[in-house]
Amino acid sequence: MPYIPHTPADQEAMLAAIGVESLDELFADIPPTLRASRLDLPPGKSEDAVLRHLAALAAKNRTDLLSFLGAGFYDHAIPAAVDALAGRSEFVTAYTPYQAEASQGLLQAIFEYQTAMARLLDMEVANASLYDGGTALYEAIMMAVRLTKRTRIVISECVNPIYRVMLTSYTTNLNLTLVTVPQRGGAPDIAALMRALDGNTAAIIVQNPNFFGTIEDYTALFATAHRHDALAILSVYPILQSILRTPGAMGADIAVAEGQSLGLPLSFGGPYLGIMTCRKALVRQMPGRIVGRTVDSTGKTGFVLTLQAREQHIRRDKATSNICSNQALCALRALIYICLLGPEGLQRTAQLAMERAHYAARRLGALPGVRVYNTGPFGNEFALQLPVRAYAVIDALLAKNIVPGFPLGRYYPGLDNHLLVACTEKTSREDIGILAEYIGGCL
Amino acid sequence: MIPQDLRYTASHEWVRIDGDDAIVGITHFAQQQLGDLTFVETPAVGTRLAPGQEAGTVESVKAASEIYCPVAGEVVAVNTELETSPEIVNRDPYGAGWLFRVRLTAPPEGLMDSAAYTAHIAGQGH
Amino acid sequence: MKTVFATSRPGRAGVWPPAPQTEPAALIEPRLLREKRPCLPELSELDVVRHFTGLSRLNFSVDGNFYPLGSCTMKYNPKFTEAVAAHPGFTALHPLIPQLRGAGHFTQGALEVLYETERFLCAITGMHAFTLQPLAGAHGELTGVMLMAAYHRDKGNRKTTILVPDSAHGTNPASAAIAGYQVVSIPSHEGIIDPAAMEKVLNEDVAGLMMTCPNTLGLFERHLPRIVELVHSVDGLLYYDGANLNAIMGKMRVGDAGFDIVHINLHKTFATPHGGGGPGAGPVGVSARLEPYLPISRVVKLEDGQYYLNYDYPKSIGYIAPFYGNFGVILKAYAYLLRLGREGVVRVAENAVLAANYLRARLRGHLEIPYDRTCMHEFVASVAELAASHGVRALDIAKALLDRGHYAPTIYFPLIVKECLMIEPTETESKETLDGFVDDLVDIVKTARINPAAIQAAPHHLPVARLDEVRAARAMELTDDAGLSEVMEITAESDTHA
Secondary structure, eight states, rough: OOOOOOOOOOOHHHHHHTSOOGGGGGGSSSSSGOSSOOOOOOOOOOHHHHHHHHHHHHBBOOOOOOOOOTTOOOOOOOOHHHHHHHHHHHTTTOOOSGGGGEEEEEHHHHHHHHHHHHHHOSEEEOOOOOOOOHHHHHHHHHHHHHOOEEEEEEEEESHHHHHHHHHHHHTTTTEEEEEEEEEETTOOHHHHHHHHHHEEEEEEEESSTTTOOBOOOOHHHHHHHHHHHHEEEEEHHHHTTTOOOHHHHHSEEEEEEEEEETTTTGGOOOOOEEEEOGGGGGGOOOOOOOOOEEBBBBSOEEEEEEEGGGGGHHGGGGGSOOOOOOOOHHHHHHHHHHHHHHHHHHHHHHHHHHHHHHHHHHHHTSSOOEEEOSOBBHHHHHHHHSSSSHHHHHHHHTTTTEEEEGGGGGGGGOOOTTTEEEEEETTOHHHHHHHHHHHTTTT | OOOOOOOTTTTTTEEEEETTEEOOOOOHHHHHHOOOOOEOOOOOOOEEHHHHHHHHEEESSSSSSEEEOOOEEEEEOTTTTHHHOOOHHHTTTTTOOOOOOEEEEOOSSSSSSHHHHHHHHHTTTO | OHHHHOOTTTTTOOOOOOOOOOOOOHHHHHGGGOSSOOOOOOOOOOOOOOHHHHHHHHOOTTTTTTOOTTOOOOOOOOOOHHHHTOHHHHTTOOOTGGTTTTOGGGGGHHHOOOOOOOHHHHHHOOSSSEEEOOOOOHHHHHHHHHHHHHHHHHOOOOOOEEEEESSTTTHHHHHHHTTTTTEEEEEEEEEEOOEEEEEEEOOOOOEEEEEESSOOOOOTTTTHHHHHHHHHHHTTEEEETTTTTGGGTTTOTTTTTSSEEEEEEETTTTTOTHHHHHHHOOOEEEOGGGGGGGGEEEEEEOSSEEEEEEEEOOOOOOOOSSSSSOOOHHHHHHHHHHHHHHHHHHHHHHHHHHHHHHHHHBBBBTTTTTSSSSSSOOOOEEEEHHHHHHHHHHHHHHHHHHTTOOOOBOOOTTTTTTTTTEEEOTTTSOHHHHHHHHHHHHHHHHHHOOOOHHHTTTTTTSSSSSSSSHHHHHHHHOOTTHHHHHHHHHHHHHHHHH
């Protein structure tokens, strides 16, 4: 049998040592009425047959599309060394590093990851990862609620709507109020956000660049939040964070991000990486695992999981979160990616993506009846206002194997003519020329 | 090991009555069970506490435990030394390792004397 | 090893993207830009390769070591599943493509994987429907408790508590509390739930019971039919924590037993690698009456054989994850299930239970085994006696096992056994490996009686000796500061030039 080593002689010897006659005797505790009467699975296949089946399924997916789809999830180049190193089975098949002495490689890598995230986001501490950018925002809210003992959350409509739906799902049973402040021209209404703050506000949540790609400085907003003793939570895009004003400089208390852009493939939605950083004063309310540096009994430097008294395996129903498994291997990938690119490579990647997007905005914005919707500065993504429904363009271009972007009307009523267009360093000027030509053709 | 002049709770807090005040800490048994403390959280001065109300937390590497206020009153002082040196509780639980001081609003009730507490922990063992 | 921040040299880099044509300030106002370049490692590609290869060697892994880690099911992770998940036909797929009206045909293969995996999980558990969205086991638990809440809200039930046995994983009470419920612990009797004890805490406030079966002691909950009856009598729901599904897969279907909600750990039962702590995946299955509340989107198969994403479930709890779950992990589990098939699934459970009972039988007489009867896929031993007589604790035994090349059993729970060693060998370890583990464990216990100090000081042969966790928690050194002062100097210099 695949993956089971026991020969008939082994099985017999083992049964004899136990003192039973048959395997079935070992299951005597399961009441007969509960025994499985059926198991509706196909017969097993050879490894080769499974591989061929999966290759056939993979072939049914079209991955040769010319795509301008982003919406928070981006197709960046991934150096081969990321796969080679993160694919080492010493990492892949390791367990959570609870036994520190047998897990120094992973622990040091996570410590380095925490350091890299803290430095990239310009925050004091980072945890060892959460599931994704959306659950990271949810955990940030829960931190704020615990810290402030308040129940109201103010959130900008410019925060990724996928995450906003997630937050609604998570808070339904919790007597929390989510107040959403509408966007204007692809930008948050800062004055309205300030007005929405009150004495029961636990936190304010904004995103930079926001879902429309617009870049802001939230320093004044965060200062206002602090005057109400509310926490400032900022969600960012790690690649662009290498050049943009930092959460730390703006005064954020908690900064989170979807880490997919740091060396993780799009992979149909996961596994991704939830990045969470905060001020050190808040670390005892931070969810998830945290690695700390210490020494061994001989004085040698080493690494351990620390501050575990926050966690579910010790605190149970009083834990800061229920999270156990996180995205350790994805965090390792992000760290390796950052090490390979370095600060120069990250900044170049960000700048190239922005140059392409700005070129695309010029080309597309020059088409008849088309204008760039963003009223503020944008990074590698922007919204186009079309003279027709966005789906008229999407339908026409899908037929040419081009995905021109994301239809904003899906989440923003009234923006049915609006298309969200993303570029990365992989987008060429020729690609943009083709997009402009085809969009022009359906207007 | 168990001072005779103090009163105790089943959840291993001790109380020293000092005029109108009560000083609260955790017992030697409690600190021993927790191991080396890494963090002590005390209530803010001015907090009004009822008997049995959660007043703080003590943490070690592998355990965490809530501190419950044994008496009714208002917190008038906390041991700020513990913020940076939680190990004082391990070293001197009944003295320098005190946690907070409460101005009593009602006489203490339902506390154990040292004999009763000795019997209580004998039943818990290691 | 030195950290990447300590070995960084200004001006080095591994990957050089082409130089941009402009400066950031040409596109964006300077007030929106960061003041200082982030102080991140500057290393050549070979530097990076050496560093991470070096780190990997400081680690235990299933590929290198036996992991008898109770409740974690650290079985062998078949290599071919890695190849499946790395196929560019899957890795390059943007998750939003099937959400574009009219673009569903671009991702039919991926949608089929999701649909078929759900069907397989339904077949194994006897549940009516599954969601693959939850991104880990605990995330599945939270999803399950949210489904419970949605059911009760919809029915107008006012429920405030969730029952959890005292032998449960810590994630159970944490998940229930985080979803807004109060947790009531049920004491075990002879290692399992006693219906009489449960009746005492059962009332109309009970939203449900979270149960691991077999439980963390490796014991099957023999009173299961009565427990199901009791919980349902107050319109409570039964939640099955699938952490220990490996023991009964193919032998019993939890849906048939009356469970309403179940989560499965693909990284345990279905052999996807643990990745040093994730990513995992925690699909959740439900009975028919809970299906309306499942997260959206859901994959539906049309009569013409096409798959599409359906969002039209008005009672759904919404989005639990941004997309369809940890797809790369789901792919590996799907490939594993195809490989095993019907007969393979049953053999997994049989051989997992065989191995656990064999270890239990071989260790009898050497270690105390508090519930010494036929176990399922795992069992709990205790060294409480050794701790009392020689001061050698479970933690010390664990560290001594590391010295002999075995990962340690779980020692932090179940909380109801003092100085426990929770041992789960899985079906993939050979008799020779199991025998070697027994010999080493017996020898360690023997040594502990003669020379306790040697065991108390273990490990002796690993990259580091026993680490000072107290110091780590007090000092809270959570990031490296290497290289930071250098950058500040450079910045200060360039400031003077400016």
